[in-house]
Amino acid sequence: MTVEVRLFASFRNGRFKMKDVETEAGYSVGDVLGKLEIPVAEVGILMVNGESAAFERTLAAGDVLAVFPAVGGG
Amino acid sequence: MAGYCGKILRVNLTDGQIKQETLDISLAKKFVGGRGLATYFITQEVPADTDALGEGNKLIFSAGPLTGSKVPTGGRYMVVTKSPLSGTIASSNSGGFFGAELKHAGYDMIIFEGKSEKPCYLYINDDVVELKCAGKVWGKMVSETTDALIAEVGEDKARVAAIGPAGEKLSLIASIMNEKYRAAGRSGVGAVMGSKNLKAVVVRGTGKLAAADEEKAKEVIKGVMEKIRQCDVTAKGLPAYGTAVLVNVINETGIYPTKNFMEAYTSRADETSGETLADKYLVKNTACYRCPIACGRLCKVDGVEAEGPEYETIWAYSADCGVYDLPAVIKANNLCNEYGLDTISAGATIACAMELYEKGLIKDEELDGVPLEFGSSEAIVEWTRKMGAGEGLGAKMAMGSYRLAESYGRAELSMSVKKLELPAYDPRGVQGYGLQVATTNRGGCHVRGYLISPEILGLPESIARTSIEGKAGWVKVFQDLTAVIDSLGMCLFTSFAIGADDYTDLFNAVVGEEWTGAELLKAGERIWNMERMFNLAAGIEPCEDKLPKRLVDEPIPAGPSKGQVHRLAELLPQYYKERGWSEEGKPCAEKLAALGI
Ligand code: SF4
Numbered sequence: 001m002t003v004e005v006r007l008f009a010s011f012r013n014g015r016f017k018m019k020d021v022e023t024e025a026g027y028s029v030g031d032v033l034g035k036l037e038i039p040v041a042e043v044g045i046l047m048v049n050g051e052s053a054a055f056e057r058t059l060a061a062g063d064v065l066a067v068f069p070a071v072g073g074g
Numbered sequence: 075m076a077g078y079c080g081k082i083l084r085v086n087l088t089d090g091q092i093k094q095e096t097l098d099i100s101l102a103k104k105f106v107g108g109r110g111l112a113t114y115f116i117t118q119e120v121p122a123d124t125d126a127l128g129e130g131n132k133l134i135f136s137a138g139p140l141t142g143s144k145v146p147t148g149g150r151y152m153v154v155t156k157s158p159l160s161g162t163i164a165s166s167n168s169g170g171f172f173g174a175e176l177k178h179a180g181y182d183m184i185i186f187e188g189k190s191e192k193p194c195y196l197y198i199n200d201d202v203v204e205l206k207c208a209g210k211v212w213g214k215m216v217s218e219t220t221d222a223l224i225a226e227v228g229e230d231k232a233r234v235a236a237i238g239p240a241g242e243k244l245s246l247i248a249s250i251m252n253e254k255y256r257a258a259g260r261s262g263v264g265a266v267m268g269s270k271n272l273k274a275v276v277v278r279g280t281g282k283l284a285a286a287d288e289e290k291a292k293e294v295i296k297g298v299m300e301k302i303r304q305c306d307v308t309a310k311g312l313p314a315y316g317t318a319v320l321v322n323v324i325n326e327t328g329i330y331p332t333k334n335f336m337e338a339y340t341s342r343a344d345e346t347s348g349e350t351l352a353d354k355y356l357v358k359n360t361a362c363y364r365c366p367i368a369c370g371r372l373c374k375v376d377g378v379e380a381e382g383p384e385y386e387t388i389w390a391y392s393a394d395c396g397v398y399d400l401p402a403v404i405k406a407n408n409l410c411n412e413y414g415l416d417t418i419s420a421g422a423t424i425a426c427a428m429e430l431y432e433k434g435l436i437k438d439e440e441l442d443g444v445p446l447e448f449g450s451s452e453a454i455v456e457w458t459r460k461m462g463a464g465e466g467l468g469a470k471m472a473m474g475s476y477r478l479a480e481s482y483g484r485a486e487l488s489m490s491v492k493k494l495e496l497p498a499y500d501p502r503g504v505q506g507y508g509l510q511v512a513t514t515n516r517g518g519c520h521v522r523g524y525l526i527s528p529e530i531l532g533l534p535e536s537i538a539r540t541s542i543e544g545k546a547g548w549v550k551v552f553q554d555l556t557a558v559i560d561s562l563g564m565c566l567f568t569s570f571a572i573g574a575d576d577y578t579d580l581f582n583a584v585v586g587e588e589w590t591g592a593e594l595l596k597a598g599e600r601i602w603n604m605e606r607m608f609n610l611a612a613g614i615e616p617c618e619d620k621l622p623k624r625l626v627d628e629p630i631p632a633g634p635s636k637g638q639v640h641r642l643a644e645l646l647p648q649y650y651k652e653r654g655w656s657e658e659g660k661p662c663a664e665k666l667a668a669l670g671i
Contacts, residue, residue, distance in 0.1 A: 008322045009315055009349060017344070044306060045532060050328045050634020052536060066326045070306035072531050072570040073317030073348075073369070073385045074524050 001061035008068045030055035044070030076286035077139030077585035088188030106561035108138035109165045110601040112154035122611035126158035127269040133186040138563025142177030147565035149174040149363025159246040159262035160492045160517045163608045166263045169362035170256030175233040179279025190271040198277040208273035215412040216251045229278045236274035237264045238414025243464040245472035247419035255381035259416040286586025294579045305571035312369040317385035318348030328634030329503035332393045334425040338500040339633025345398040375404045383407035389498035390421025402451035406458045413462025422495035426475035435482040486623045492517030503635030506545035509645045515605035523552035546648035554598030600669040616659030
């Protein structure tokens with residue numbers, strides 16, 4: 001199955017903006033980040049389908065995973 | 075007296091008299107400084123029912139006790155007056171270097187009263203203070219005015235806060251610009267300055283400010299600098315992408331208001347995001363006085379280099395108007411800075427006009443050949459120019475979205491609170507933020523208790539954005555803390571890295587007090603209640619604590635926050651209770667007595 005991964009800010013450097021990533025049933029958000037070599041400590045905001053999500057969250061086919069470093073502004 | 079200069083300049087523009095007054099330091103501490111102290115003076119000296127553009131209104135430039143000190147980001151000042159846009163108390167914050175320069179010249183505050191017969195500007199060079207003729211720069215843009223006045227006074231290092239043509243023409247969304255690009259943007263403070271025929275304040279200060287306890291201050295500042303360096307938001311995100319890094323975050327959450335809040339998500343956000351801005355147009359970062367964060371952007375389009383745009387500006391001109399064209403957004407931003415218009419209100423008013431046009435209320439005959447169509451790059455640039463110049467329908471639009479929509483019988487299409495245009499977050503998908511903007515004393519403003527921080531960014535901790543539980547308490551604390559930070563003279567962005575205890579330590583070391591965090595927050599609560607009392611006296615009733623009908627009645631149509639509406643009716647009673655106000659939303663006598671007001 002695939003999930004759509006969207007990367008933002010510095011996570012795009014040397015990676016991509018948006019990509020369908022192959023996963024297996026039972027894969028968590030953390031597993032996908034591991035596959036993309038994104039250090040967990042650098043992650044600020046995680047969203048699955050627009051909702052805040054934890055690293056342990058299990059992904060389903062077609063989910064949209066958005067990954068941001070810690071950011072702020074206003 | 076450390077932290078404060080102990081001096082106020084009182085400038086009567088009607089008779090040209092300039093007086094120096096001694097600042098009562100215990101009074102200053104009670105209201106901290108900046109926003110709090112200036113609001114106290116307005117409440118004492120300006121009857122709440124005064125015509126905001128009449129001679130009776132006063133305009134105060136007010137620095138905080140940390141402004142001009144060695145504290146990081148200690149360069150902020152406030153412009154406080156009665157707002158001609160909303161009729162509420164107005165306090166507009168700006169960074170850059172002007173506030174610090176004012177303190178270095180030896181003044182905590184300038185109070186302008188009356189009205190000059192002819193265009194004038196105030197020149198301060200330490201102890202020498204004089205009103206001078208501004209005839210040559212009246213009608214000129216902000217950057218030309220700034221350069222001309224610096225040349226005229228012959229002081230390269232002078233700092234200038236000026237209005238552009240929009241303020242002169244009394245646009246109710248006019249800003250005051252310092253160092254060309256930094257804005258005391260909101261609530262129409264530029265119109266009050268224009269109504270007094272005051273074009274600019276030019277200041278040069280060479281004094282030094284010592285902290286009450288230099289050793290202690292050094293140590294506390296070192297600790298705060300370390301926290302700013304260790305925090306990813308202040309050390310990485312803001313320097314690399316500026317505030318516009320939020321474009322994608324807010325859009326991915328599905329609370330990115332699109333086409334005058336008709337929608338809340340767009341598949342095109344990245345075309346005008348902070349990432350794209352940094353990739354294609356950023357020349358370099360810029361920083362305000364003693365700021366290690368440097369979130370400012372110097373950008374270049376068509377050979378023109380200028381600062382900005384910020385997140386809120388990008389949103390207002392891009393998603394809110396349906397325009398995904400960064401060069402056009404940058405040009406509109408530059409026009410706002412030159413004419414002296416608030417970018418949020420200007421962009422949001424164009425978005426409102428676009429909806430009025432789409433609904434057939436604004437007719438083609440009114441448009442001078444530039445259709446107000448969602449998605450039109452030409453429209454956002456040209457209508458900004460027309461608003462600044464006060465041309466045709468642009469003159470009406472320069473009075474803000476509320477008066478524009480009302481003139482077509484559809485006031486509810488103005489996405490504003492207390493007539494101040496809402497910024498770049500859809501309250502329907504973020505409940506605490508919605509409560510905050512509905513209750514903010516100056517109207518639809520995000521920086522008076524930035525609930526987006528915990529509800530979306532997870533800072534200092536993550537709270538569920540769609541829940542209403544506990545939100546009233548969060549809103550109260552954030553509003554009170556922000557009132558303090560604004561009054562101290564520091565940048566709000568430090569709050570991503572430091573907390574109430576750090577602000578207290580900084581205040582204590584510089585001013586020479588031994589306050590607790592609770593005492594500092596109580597000062598914030600005092601300021602908040604004082605502002606509320608001014609508004610009530612001005613006839614702004616608690617029924618104005620509301621959101622546009624669309625945001626409480628119409629669910630978000632699509633995207634990640636689909637189906638959500640704002641639950642203000644449930645939250646408001648909780649908020650009044652949390653504040654210790656009556657059920658009707660009025661501060662009671664016991665509360666005011668407990669706060670010493
Ligand atoms: S963080 Fe940005 S706005 Fe705040 S003081 Fe620094 S440069 Fe200015």
